[in-house]
Amino acid sequence: MQKEDSLKSGRHIRQRYFCAKELQFSIALLIVLALLGGVFLQAISSLLSQYYGVDTPVLGILLIIGYISIVVLLAVFYTHRLIGPFVRLEYEMKMIAQGNVSKRLSLRAKDDLHIKNFVKYVNGFVCRCEDAKQGYDQLHASVSKRLDDVTREIAKGSDADCSMIQQEIQALQAEMKKFREKR
Numbered sequence: 001m002q003k004e005d006s007l008k009s010g011r012h013i014r015q016r017y018f019c020a021k022e023l024q025f026s027i028a029l030l031i032v033l034a035l036l037g038g039v040f041l042q043a044i045s046s047l048l049s050q051y052y053g054v055d056t057p058v059l060g061i062l063l064i065i066g067y068i069s070i071v072v073l074l075a076v077f078y079t080h081r082l083i084g085p086f087v088r089l090e091y092e093m094k095m096i097a098q099g100n101v102s103k104r105l106s107l108r109a110k111d112d113l114h115i116k117n118f119v120k121y122v123n124g125f126v127c128r129c130e131d132a133k134q135g136y137d138q139l140h141a142s143v144s145k146r147l148d149d150v151t152r153e154i155a156k157g158s159d160a161d162c163s164m165i166q167q168e169i170q171a172l173q174a175e176m177k178k179f180r181e182k183r
Contacts, residue, residue: 030078037070085115093122101130139179146172 041063048054048062085108095103104126105119150168153160 026078026082030074033074034070038067041066041070081110085111089115089119096126101126101133135179135182139175142175143172
């Protein structure tokens with residue numbers, strides 16, 4: 001709540017950490033799993049060397065293949081979990097940028113809390129943009145109609161109703177001022 005208030009007032013609160021604690025935990029877990037996988041591979045290589053008499057070059061190749069397998073499996077799992085939501089959000093943001101302001105960003109049930117907050121704020125922003133566009137379209141339609149009325153009245157020449165023209169121009173100014181204040 002304090003963070004939202006500071007954003008509205010324009011003040012900045014210094015953040016004590018660079019990224020989300022959940023993300024830090026996920027990366028730490030990834031590192032621990034990779035290290036445990038390495039320890040496991042070392043134990044298997046010792047076992048193969050002692051009990052089965054497998055020579056060192058074969059163990060080296062098995063260790064390299066094992067390490068690569070562990071890294072690939074962890075990378076596939078974690079990139080899907082951590083990067084996948086950003087790829088999806090990028091695609092949806094491109095759709096919004098192309099003018100589809102009725103589109104909203106979507107979430108998955110397992111998405112990170114910070115991604116959910118980001119999506120909430122972006123969807124709120126897009127909603128305000130859509131409201132502003134609708135207000136602009138309404139103002140544009142109203143101004144065009146009134147200017148057409150004024151143009152027709154001026155086209156009458158000397159028979160033009162100057163007070164009507166003056167009233168229409170004042171109404172247009174009031175409507176534009178109301179629109180500006182609303183934003």
